[in-house]
Amino acid sequence: MxxxxxxxxxxxxxxxxxxxxxxxxxDNGATTQKPKRVIDSIVNYYSELNSNIHRGVHTLSREMTIEYENARIAVQKFINATYAHEIVFTKGTTDSINLVASSFSRAFLKPGDEIIVSEMEHHSNFLPWQNLRDEKGISMKVIPLTKEGELNMEAYKKLLSPKTKLVAIAHVSNSLGLVNPLEEIISEAKKHGAKVLIDGAQAVPHLRVDVQKLGADFYVFSMHKLYGPTGMGVLFAKEELLEAMPPYQYGGGIIKSVTIEKTEWADLPNKFEAGTPNIEGGPATKAALHFVNEVGxxxxxxxxxxxxxxxxxxxxxxxxxxxxxxxxxxxxxxxxxxxxxxxxxxxxxxxxxxxxxxxxxxxxxxxxxxxxxxxxxxxxxxxxxxxxxxxxxxxxxxxxxxxxx
Amino acid sequence: MTIEEIEQEIIDEFAMFDNWEDKYQYVIDMGKDLKPMAEELKTDDRLIKGCQSRVWLHSAVKDGRVIYTADSDAIITKGLVALMIRTLSDHDPEEIINAKVDFIDTIGLKSHLSPTRANGLLSMVKQMKLDAMALKIKLSN
CATH class of the missing domain: 3.90.1150.10 (Aspartate Aminotransferase, domain 1)
Structure with a gap:
């Protein structure tokens, strides 16, 4: 109650x-409103904690780095990921999917490989794959829908083959609100050795999500649709995939060492978080999840x-x-x-x-x-x-x- | 009547309404009454870009004056389109190009002129003026 x-x-x-x-x-599907504690956390950040993270030895930077990393742990717990370093912070769901499209394809895809999406996808989970098709010669198959707009699961099973490398699909349709049968989608994909990316933007605000139980390889969502700040996206990916994928963007904060000859990447998740992030988004994310957990x-x-x-x-x-x-x-x-x-x-x-x-x-x-x-x-x-x-x-x-x- | 006189006439008409319902009902009714556009004119090259609803605009010259016909698949947009046609159609190109068309603001439908509104009224006025300019050049040649 x-x-x-x-x-x-x-x-x-x-x-x-x-x-x-x-x-x-x-219009909560576009973005939710924010509880006072989220608004306060941003004010408090700029009033008390403002500093750059992951770099400084000074107190403010140290305190804020812990705050920011606590947000990662809060997200990890919220979706029950195995490790906090399986949570990569991005700009949003769109950014998370683009990261996967770029880094996963460079590590794992070659021309002729296939990606499966569906006809109900948000353009954000459609255009990155269509672009891979056009630029990299990867084939994109589209699961058709029934008259009511549900996934045609029989057609899906027929599209799967050993050539399928990735299935990218919404957990909940943003236009119609239909909840897709993820268990079956994922287990069918696994039979063919395909990885699965779940666009959870419209699911996370409404359903309990357990990425381990789901067995998804990638799960993405935006905090701003979950009572949190804009500019904070989540990419959950299994550790071994993140290890194998190259960085998405190149810049500060993603390295262990750089010489003119070569660069050694930082540990996860820093390898995928180039540049100064949306720092105030950290405490605001934590506050939003605190609100959600408190209500249940x-x-x-x-x-x-x-x-x-x-x-x-x-x-x-x-x-x-x-x-x-x-x-x-x-x-x-x-x-x-x-x-x-x-x-x-x-x-x-x-x-x-x-x-x-x-x-x-x-x-x-x-x-x-x-x-x-x-x-x-x-x-x-x-x-x-x-x-x-x-x-x-x-x-x-x-x-x-x-x-x- | 000059464009300015028509604008004043519209402003006077809208001044009679004291609530938004009547105002919008009037716009909707104007949309319903707009002379239908011939189906063969509703081609993609006559679509005005940047509208959430679709708006087709056709411009032609008759006796040195610009005649507009237009249509939309949304009825409120169509009502606004009808208002614009009533204001700008059947005028000298020069007068159209120089028209201020600020009556939309005065009659309390300002939100429809905002660029974020995505109903394309702003794009429509721009396109009507561009067409008038093109037709003016054509006439002078």
Whole structure:
């Protein structure tokens, strides 16, 4: 059980009014709002701890390095990675995937090798692989979707072969909220010796993730979708893969020694963290995970499921509304359109009522083409949302129906 | 009527509404009433880039004046498109190029002019002016 009023008090922005109405923030899939402790941690960093990390012998630098590394340990524990050095901090999910595309391909891929993605992927888990195809002669296979937008698992199994080197797939679809059957995806890939990268950007905020139990080789996500700061991404990768992969970017902090002839790389994870990182993101990450752990991931998942079910039921009762991805196993997201209208129109009217939703193709143009629509209106939930807000939202949609049709 | 006079007329019309619902309903109704664009004119080269909804714009000259036809797949955008056509179409190219078109701000739809808005009203006005400029050069040759 959660006390949503107590939770809401911790998010200052929820007191804001938008266009004269109390803010109803249903764009959590794009980014969540931040609890006070995350905001405070950034202020505290610049007020008390500001210094560069991993370098200085002076006290501030030492203290801050420990703070930053504590964030790594917090992330390790949060997703149950075996070692803290299997956590590489990046700019975000996109950066994490680009890192893997670059470093994994240079270590392991040759022309003719195959990568499997799906038709529902966010462009961030599509374009890096498409680019490898075009630049490196690696073949990219795409898992087709069923009519409802689920992965066609039979087709997936047929795409797998000894040539498959990597399967890159979303844990939860950002557009439709469908939860993919990772267990089966990963076990099938393993039969062919393929590595698996899971894009967890939309999963980590809503589900408990255990990377050891999953058996994923790579798991990536962004802290800003998990009540944390922007500019902090996570790449989890198995130790032996990180050992075998070359650095992504070259610069300060990634070396043991440099001579004109050769360079010896630093230990993990520093080899992959060139340059001064987003230092204030460290304490802010730790604070965000502290918030999530305090509420409890299980409680968050159960409560959000309640919100999602309530919202789906209410939306389902509006005759003029079509909901996409109408299956049971969903997390955090509901995607819909008012029939015969453009999502932009609905989004514009809702905005005037103080309701923030996302409209458009959600960076999944292949999926939208599959569904035969220009885009959807997406409402996505976080633990601070309430049933009362859903009522306001449903009334808003009804009003939009009246105005548009 | 000059462009400026039309703008004033629109400002006066919108001044009658005291809430956003009526204002948007008026825009939506204008979108619904916009003369349909011939399907064969809705080609990719007439699409205005940078819009979340699709906007097609066709510009032609008749008796030395620029005639615009346009359409959009989103109804609010289409209403705004109708407003722009009502304002700028059937005018001398020179007058179009010099039009300030700041009435959108005055009638309280300013957010649609912001570059982040991605509905392309700004891109649309820019394209209408560019077309007018191109047609002016064509006319003078």
């Amino acid at each position: 959660i006390d949503v009023n107590y939770i809401r008090q911790q998010f200052p922005i929820l007191n804001r009014k938008v266009n004269g109405n109390p803010l109803v923030y249903f 991931m299980g409680n968050i998942a159960a409560y959000e499921h309640e919100l999602l079910t309530y919202c789906s039921d209410q939306l389902g009762m509006i005759e003029e509304v079509e909901v996409y991805g109408n299956i049971k196993n969903k997390a955090g997201v509901i995607s819909f359109n008012i029939k015969k209208t453009h999502p932009f129109d609905t989004g514009t009217l809702l905005d005037n009522m103080g309701i923030a939703v996302r409209t458009g193709h959600h960076c999944t143009q292949p999926l939208m083409r599959h569904l035969g629509i220009p885009g959807t209106v997406r409402a996505s939930f976080a633990v601070y949302n309430t049933k009362e807000e859903i009522d306001i939202f449903i009334n808003g949609v009804k009003k939009a129906v009246k105005m548009l049709l």
